[in-house]
Structures are given as structure tokens and as C-alpha cells.
Amino acid sequence: MSDQTTDVKPSYSIYIICGLGLFLSTLDTGIINLILNSLAINFATSLTFIGLSVTLYLLFLIILLIPSGWFGDVYGQKAALILGFLLFAITSFLAGFSESAWQFILARCGQGIAAALLQANCLGLAGIQSTKQKLQLNVVIMLAISIGPILGPSLSGFILQYWQWRLLFFINIPFCILGLAVTLSLAKLPNSRHRAGTLFSFELLLQSTIRYVAIGSFIFGFTAGVIFSAFPIILIRETNYPIDIIGLICMASPVGVTLSVLIKKLLANDVNQIIMIYALPTMLLAFTLFWGISLNISACAYIVAALGYGIGGGLLQSSLIHVAMQQQPDRQSTIGGMLRLCQNLGIILGTEYALAILGTNISNVDLAQKAEMYQLLWGLNIIILICMFIYSFRYNQKSKNNQ
Structure with missing residues (x-):
């Protein structure tokens, strides 16, 4: 059996974790589309090369979704989400401080890995809650998934108008710290380790x-x-x-x-x-x-x-x-x-x-x-x-x- 919290009092921490994890991972999927040309100029590279920062983010996200889910099922969603928020904060920091195209692209690869951990295990955490809480979490999940793509281009344009592109990544860090703190505050979920079968x-x-x-x-x-x-x-x-x-x-x-x-x-x-x-x-x-x-x-x-x-x-x-x-x-x-x-x-x-x-x-x-x-x-x-x-x-x- 896995971490199950059915028939227990709903924890509002779950809503914060699922909302933040899915929001951050979907927001950063396309938030840099408007700055690709600026990045190419800033790093003195081609638009095609800097475009790898988008492609590789999605590639790592897609490839690692199922392994990330398997990791959460075996070692517990709490451990997977702690790792996800921590890695997303570190790689966002590195992306914001990048001084070369290679540094930026590698940081975006790390963000893709973190996004896979967050997406798979936010849904996994929601799926082990009580029936009533699942319905409420469904609303939070849908809002997080849909608001991320809406805010991505508009937030990017607003920040570029008044500040540097680096802020696009630095703003992730406070949200990651909040998500990490709330996840750490969760009580230990029962039966958090079990055999989940094969990886794929x-x-x-x-x-x-x-x-x-x-x-x-x-x-x-x-x-x-x-x-x-x-x-x-x-x-x-x-x-x-x-x-x-x-x-x-x-x-x-x-x-x-x-x-x-x-x-x-x-x-x-x-x-x-x-x-x-x-x-x-x-x-x-x-x-x-x-x-x-x-x-x-x-x-x-x-x-x-x-x-x-x-x-x-x-x-x-x-x-x-x-x-x-x-x-x-x-x-x-x-x-x-x-x-x-x-x-x-x-x-x-x-x-x-x-x-x-x-x-x-x-x-x-x-x-x-x-x-x-x-x-x-x-x-x-x-x-x-x-x-x-x-x-x-x-x-x-x-x-x-x-x-």
C-alpha cells in the first residue's frame, strides 16, 4: 500500500503544494518564448542554439515523468516533492545567473527534471487523498495547469518591459521555498515505502x-x-x-x-x-x-x-x-x-x-x-x-x- 490519507481531516497544505508545483512547472514551459531573441543576442549565439533551452526542458520533462512517478510511489510523494521543489529553486537560480548559453541550457535541463518530479507527484499526492478532497484538489489542479500558460507570456512581457530577463527565473525561488517549507511541514505519511513494480x-x-x-x-x-x-x-x-x-x-x-x-x-x-x-x-x-x-x-x-x-x-x-x-x-x-x-x-x-x-x-x-x-x-x-x-x-x- 502507499501513502493514503483517506478518512482523515483534509490538510490545506496539500492544496498549496499541488497548486504551486503544477503552476511553476507549467509556467516555466513557455515563459521564455518571448526572450529567446534577447537571449541569443545577450549570449552571442544563434536563435536555434538558444532554442534548445525550450526543447530540452520539454524533453527532460517528458522522458522523466514516469520515472519520477515511480520514484514517488516507491519512496513517497513527500520525498519526491521535496527533491522537486529544491531542484527547481537551485536550477532557477542558476538559470538567472547564467553567463553563457551552455550554462543557461544546462540549467533549463535541470528545471525540466524538477518539473517532472513536481508534475507526477503533485497528481500522485492528490490521488491518495479522501474522495471529497480529491474533488476539491481537481479544481486546484485545473486552475494551476490553466493559469500557468495564461500568465507565462503576459508575465514575461511585463517583466521584460521594466526589468531584466533574469528576474523571470529569480521569481521562482520564493515560490519554491514556500512549496518546500509546506512539504516539509507535512506529517509523515503512513506506509510511504512499498514495492511499486517495474520502472516502466x-x-x-x-x-x-x-x-x-x-x-x-x-x-x-x-x-x-x-x-x-x-x-x-x-x-x-x-x-x-x-x-x-x-x-x-x-x-x-x-x-x-x-x-x-x-x-x-x-x-x-x-x-x-x-x-x-x-x-x-x-x-x-x-x-x-x-x-x-x-x-x-x-x-x-x-x-x-x-x-x-x-x-x-x-x-x-x-x-x-x-x-x-x-x-x-x-x-x-x-x-x-x-x-x-x-x-x-x-x-x-x-x-x-x-x-x-x-x-x-x-x-x-x-x-x-x-x-x-x-x-x-x-x-x-x-x-x-x-x-x-x-x-x-x-x-x-x-x-x-x-x-
Whole structure:
């Protein structure tokens, strides 16, 4: 058995730990995108080379999610989170004081390792709480995951306007110290050491529920990757809005994810119904609207579609997290790491797909060909979501038959 705190008085320290850990690790995923050019100039290197600071952060995060979850399941989420907050503070300090591109990139690699420890074990810690507290933690998790990407570009722009880029990393340190202090203050969790099985637990995917959560997380990540990468490119190409206004418009999807937290409270508690009746249909409607306006790009329609996608995607993600939390208590960190791994892989592939489609030189493309290109971009997502809807229907039917 693992650390289980079911049937005990809820500890508000858990909310702080999960909120801070997930917020920091998602905030730093894209907070440096706006300063890459400045960093290249500051370190006298190419933009491609300094861009490794983003790529390697994500690479280390993805590769180490499941090993980090395994570490938490074996040695306890408390030990893993202490290590995660401590490492994130040290590497943030090193990134802020970097005097060369190599130092900066290595520090970002360390941040990626720390982010993997935080993401997998924050979800693992939430998964071993009481049923009531899991529902409340689901809200905290969704807010942390969605607020991080929202604040990243805006906070980066604000700091760059008035201070140096180094502050982007120094501001992590007080939050890490707070997270570390709160984690250290936790009472020792019972039965914190156990055998969690092999490091890469592929047998988890043999369980229909875990497989369903993994596939759903991947699909959410893929569609999110398409939205977040294609949205600004299309608006820059097809509208005359200044870049700061386009940045605000692109916040529609993350804002929708945040709103989904409030909307979910108004819906039924059956997460399978939420996925089938609200989440997937809303996401489908959003991409259908994107597809329908491919011939006549409208910023207003794009905002509506992106906001709708954010709401539907947020409902899907929170429901999948809820389902994952109900699974094996002694494997919660591993399951949490697998969920985040599938989602991040989906984001990467979705981003690459969107960039491949939109990479065509549009100066030699007429209006009809351009519309066809955009319809191809959105059309694949519609097909994927229809397949997910059918899969969800069959999964629900089998689950009812097994009860």
C-alpha cells in the first residue's frame, strides 16, 4: 500500500503544494518564448542554439515523468516533492545567473527534471487523498495547469518591459521555498515505502480505464497543440491586428479552460456523462466552427471557437484526472506521470502537425488553396474527436456491463 490519507481531516497544505508545483512547472514551459531573441543576442549565439533551452526542458520533462512517478510511489510523494521543489529553486537560480548559453541550457535541463518530479507527484499526492478532497484538489489542479500558460507570456512581457530577463527565473525561488517549507511541514505519511513494480509499468496500459485516460489525455494534448500553435499564425497572416492584440486573443482557449472549472461545478457528478454530453461535443463544435470559417477568417468567430474549445477541453481534462485519481492508490504518481506524458506527447505532435500544414509558402497560394489548407488542419482534429467519442461510448458501455 502507499501513502493514503483517506478518512482523515483534509490538510490545506496539500492544496498549496499541488497548486504551486503544477503552476511553476507549467509556467516555466513557455515563459521564455518571448526572450529567446534577447537571449541569443545577450549570449552571442544563434536563435536555434538558444532554442534548445525550450526543447530540452520539454524533453527532460517528458522522458522523466514516469520515472519520477515511480520514484514517488516507491519512496513517497513527500520525498519526491521535496527533491522537486529544491531542484527547481537551485536550477532557477542558476538559470538567472547564467553567463553563457551552455550554462543557461544546462540549467533549463535541470528545471525540466524538477518539473517532472513536481508534475507526477503533485497528481500522485492528490490521488491518495479522501474522495471529497480529491474533488476539491481537481479544481486546484485545473486552475494551476490553466493559469500557468495564461500568465507565462503576459508575465514575461511585463517583466521584460521594466526589468531584466533574469528576474523571470529569480521569481521562482520564493515560490519554491514556500512549496518546500509546506512539504516539509507535512506529517509523515503512513506506509510511504512499498514495492511499486517495474520502472516502466506498461502493464498499467493493459487496464481499460488507464488506457482510456491515457488515450484521452493524448487527444486533448494533440488538439491543444494544434490550437495553441495554429491560432496565432493564422491571425497574423489573415488579420491586421497588432501583435499585442493577437496575444490577448490567443488567451481565449486558456481562459476557456479556466472557466470550465466553474462550469463543471454546475454539471452532474458523473464524469463519464460530462465527457460524452458536454466535453467532446463542445470540442467538436469548436473545430467545426474553425473548419466552417476557413473561407472567411473572422477574429470574432475564432475567439468564440477557441473559448468553446477551452471549455470543452478543460471539462475533458478534469474528468480524465478525476478518473485517474480513482485507480490504484499505490500507483498514483506513476499514473499521474503517465497522464502528463501522454498529454505532452500529444501537444508536441499536434504542434508539429500544425506547423507542417501551415509551413506552406502562402505567397504562391490562391484563396481556394489556402482555405483547403486550413480545412485540412481543422478536419483531422474533427475526425480524431469523432473517434474519441465512439471510443468513449464503447468504453462506457463495457464499464456498465462489467458493473
